[in-house]
Amino acid sequence: MKVQEKPKKSLSNWARGRSLWMIHFCTGCGAMEMPPTMTSRYDMERFGIIPMATPRQADLLLITGYLTVKTLKRVIRTYEQMQDPKWVIGFGSCTLNGGMYWDSYNTIKRLDLYLPVDVYIAGCMPRPEAIIEAFVRLQEGIARGEFDGWRRYRENLAWYRANQAKVMDVNRWGALP
């Protein structure tokens, strides 16, 4: 893989970090932690993050939980519909190392092989405080120009495609069986 270029601080990067529109791909039980995070109890909107309904209008993809090969395909399609710059948060142990599905035959174990993950939240499952901390860390990293997963995905597309092709038929995306 190519080495990422030197982080660049800029006013636009600072502004990007201050307004994150999040699309959450809720596959597993981790989605249960999102309602309190979004609503009045923990209220992530005070950090400038708000959920969005469609991938084309979002710039943060939050993947909460395990991904089977079938859902991974949909996640990759969702990610590729988003506009640059965009970031990915892997939520919970399932995206990190498989979690409780560590020896399952149909769930992926490492999300970063298939998508450029910027921040991982460890835990099964993480509390809203942990989610908010990850958001804040992501915002600060964006402001410093560090998190450039979208650029890494573009530059190393062949590497990611090769990993994706290992578990799925990348030529048949969208084709129903």
Added chain:
Amino acid sequence: MTPQDLKTLLESSFPEARVHLPRVRRLQVHLPQPQVLPALAFLKAQGFGHLSAISCVDWIEENAFELVYHLWSYTYRFHVMVKTRIPRDHPTMPTARQIFRVAQTYERDIHEMFGVRFPGNPRLVPFVLEDWQGPPPMRKDFDTRRFAEEVYGMRSIETELFTRREQPYKGFRKK
């Protein structure tokens, strides 16, 4: 009709059937493979119109798959299990789709997870496993852990996640 009545009825109609009453409101029928479909049609005519599920059990030491057809009657309110064993080497079972249409989906599932063939079922296409390349995963001789290691790759402590140099997190309040 009580389970006891159905037991006598089945034993008179299917001499090879072994019928047990393991619990209250439950009836087990063991049948050789060719008699399963006639028995299902017979039970449906008796009022057991609901095929709740078809399950498959892998008896690897006896080299057999056991197919269990779960039937329920809304009239008599008891549960009938029709069990049959088929050889594990060439598992083939004629489809029950003509008797219960819902069997098409259950058979599709068993075909995917155990590799049992159901001649006569027109739709044995992949169900939940997309782009699956391995052997049927619910068989007992399928090593799920080794398969996961080979295909997905486990995260080890040496992977780049833990060795990548990152700036320490200093909290969100600017000094």
